[in-house]
Amino acid sequence: MQVFKFGGASVKDAEGVVNLGRIISSHRNNTLLIVVSAMGKTTNLLEELTIAYTKQQDDPFALLQQTKQYHDDIMHALFADDNHPVFNEVANRFVEIEWILEEYPADPFDYLYDQIVSIGELVSTTIVSHYLNEIGVKSKWLDAREYIVTDNTHREAHVDWAATEIRIRSAIPDILEKQLVVTQGFIGSTTENFTTTLGREGSDYSAAIFAACLGAESVTIWKDVPGVLNADPKWFDETLLIPELSYLDAIELTYYGATVIHPKTIKPLQNKDITLYVKSFVDIENGGTQIRGTNGSLPVPSFIFKVNQVLVSILPKDFSFIVEDNLSDIFSRFHLHKIKVNMMHNSAVSFSVSIDDTGDNVLALLDDLRARYDVAHQRGLELITIRYYNQQTIDRVLVDKEIIMELKDSCTCQLLVRKLQG
Numbered sequence: 001m002q003v004f005k006f007g008g009a010s011v012k013d014a015e016g017v018v019n020l021g022r023i024i025s026s027h028r029n030n031t032l033l034i035v036v037s038a039m040g041k042t043t044n045l046l047e048e049l050t051i052a053y054t055k056q057q058d059d060p061f062a063l064l065q066q067t068k069q070y071h072d073d074i075m076h077a078l079f080a081d082d083n084h085p086v087f088n089e090v091a092n093r094f095v096e097i098e099w100i101l102e103e104y105p106a107d108p109f110d111y112l113y114d115q116i117v118s119i120g121e122l123v124s125t126t127i128v129s130h131y132l133n134e135i136g137v138k139s140k141w142l143d144a145r146e147y148i149v150t151d152n153t154h155r156e157a158h159v160d161w162a163a164t165e166i167r168i169r170s171a172i173p174d175i176l177e178k179q180l181v182v183t184q185g186f187i188g189s190t191t192e193n194f195t196t197t198l199g200r201e202g203s204d205y206s207a208a209i210f211a212a213c214l215g216a217e218s219v220t221i222w223k224d225v226p227g228v229l230n231a232d233p234k235w236f237d238e239t240l241l242i243p244e245l246s247y248l249d250a251i252e253l254t255y256y257g258a259t260v261i262h263p264k265t266i267k268p269l270q271n272k273d274i275t276l277y278v279k280s281f282v283d284i285e286n287g288g289t290q291i292r293g294t295n296g297s298l299p300v301p302s303f304i305f306k307v308n309q310v311l312v313s314i315l316p317k318d319f320s321f322i323v324e325d326n327l328s329d330i331f332s333r334f335h336l337h338k339i340k341v342n343m344m345h346n347s348a349v350s351f352s353v354s355i356d357d358t359g360d361n362v363l364a365l366l367d368d369l370r371a372r373y374d375v376a377h378q379r380g381l382e383l384i385t386i387r388y389y390n391q392q393t394i395d396r397v398l399v400d401k402e403i404i405m406e407l408k409d410s411c412t413c414q415l416l417v418r419k420l421q422g
């Protein structure tokens with residue numbers, strides 16, 4: 001059996017859903033489980049709505065109305081009959097958000113976020129599943145929360161693999177024998193049945209979880225790009241398709257920030273030797289990228305850009321060295337503020353890191369660190385990572401840039417840079 005994953009970009013409008021139907025129809029003879037994300041930018045909208053609601057600012061109901069209208073337009077373009085059950089089912093999903101909004105936001109933000117934002121995936125899969133049935137592809141909608149068991153770390157839940165595998169294996173193979181399955185990416189549930197989410201862009205990871213538990217032959221992620229390129233085409237004009245990648249190279253690229261695949265996706269597939277294909281949903285005949293346990297692939301230089309970086313330099317106040325107890329204290333503070341380190345460098349008396357400038361939590365971290373250390377920071381930087389670098393590739397990215405911090409090993413070069421003025 002195979003797992004297909006369709007992200008928000010692939011189902012951002014009715015045409016996208018029709019295209020998904022075309023892709024599925026052309027794989028009619030395969031046993032398929034399909035994982036679908038929320039449509040277009042729905043997750044961002046619902047995130048905004050959750051913030052408006054919890055801060056009791058702006059108008060969360062207006063944002064809800066906007067989200068409903070967007071899905072309504074897509075449904076009307078797909079279903080000719082206004083009485084089709086899909087309209088009611090989707091309306092009922094949105095009522096769940098209305099009920100939350102009518103109450104005072106007494107629960108923690110991360111918990112409320114998961115209850116609201118998860119509706120995006122529940123709605124998109126309802127529409128996709130009904131559409132497939134409408135075009136004669138018999139499909140069964142499954143609630144991923146009944147299969148993906150997590151802890152209660154809301155917004156970044158950890159999967160309980162043993163419990164998840166038991167639930168998936170005990171029910172889904174029988175269903176797949178009869179029909180295709182459509183389920184949600186990104187969401188799971190605690191054993192107490194509270195909805196959780198797996199972290200932004202987590203639907204790729206969901207596809208890997210289902211595939212690993214079912215022992216799938218392969219996973220195919222359908223994207224708006226021809227496959228994994230040697231750079232994000234949003235940043236680079238001349239990109240190259242990488243036809244074949246090893247699991248290790250794919251893990252490294254996603255670890256350093258290549259957003260084409262969620263970083264947690266590869267490992268479960270590698271563990272079970274499941275091939276991952278990244279293919280274009282626009283040009284479906286194109287081969288795309290194949291990721292598997294090969295070591296024969298050519299090392300193509302790849303570039304990863306992260307803008308909006310802050311360099312934080314930390315020095316012990318008493319001029320003691322940066323040794324294990326200081327480092328452990330510093331890392332626990334990053335963990336507490338949920339801040340991921342993109343690059344780090346330490347000398348005897350200072351420790352420097354580059355992190356995403358995510359606003360309030362960075363300011364809170366800086367305040368926290370200042371209680372024990374001397375702290376300096378620089379904003380507005382860019383982090384460039386080159387895998388399989390050479391001098392030519394470094395020169396290429398350094399035009400009009402000044403290096404602030406640099407790290408190299410035999411395969412990877414990281415450059416934290418500032419744009420030169422004028």
Ligand SMILES: Nc1ncnc2c1ncn2[C@@H]1O[C@H](COP(=O)(O)OP(=O)(O)O)[C@@H](O)[C@H]1O
Pocket residue numbers: 006007008009010201222223224225227228229230231232233234258259260261
């Ligand atoms: N190395 C890369 N190769 C291809 N695409 C990349 C790469 N790095 C970043 N991207 C970006 O990833 C995007 C696809 O991912 P995403 O927008 O998250 O899709 P989806 O919503 O379907 O999951 C592309 O449009 C591209 O801008």
Ligand SMILES: N[C@@H](CC(=O)OP(=O)(O)O)C(=O)O
Pocket residue numbers: 006007008009037038043044120185186199200201202203204
């Ligand atoms: N909808 C979620 C999960 C996801 O993976 O989406 P996408 O596949 O569109 O990146 C998000 O936007 O974070």
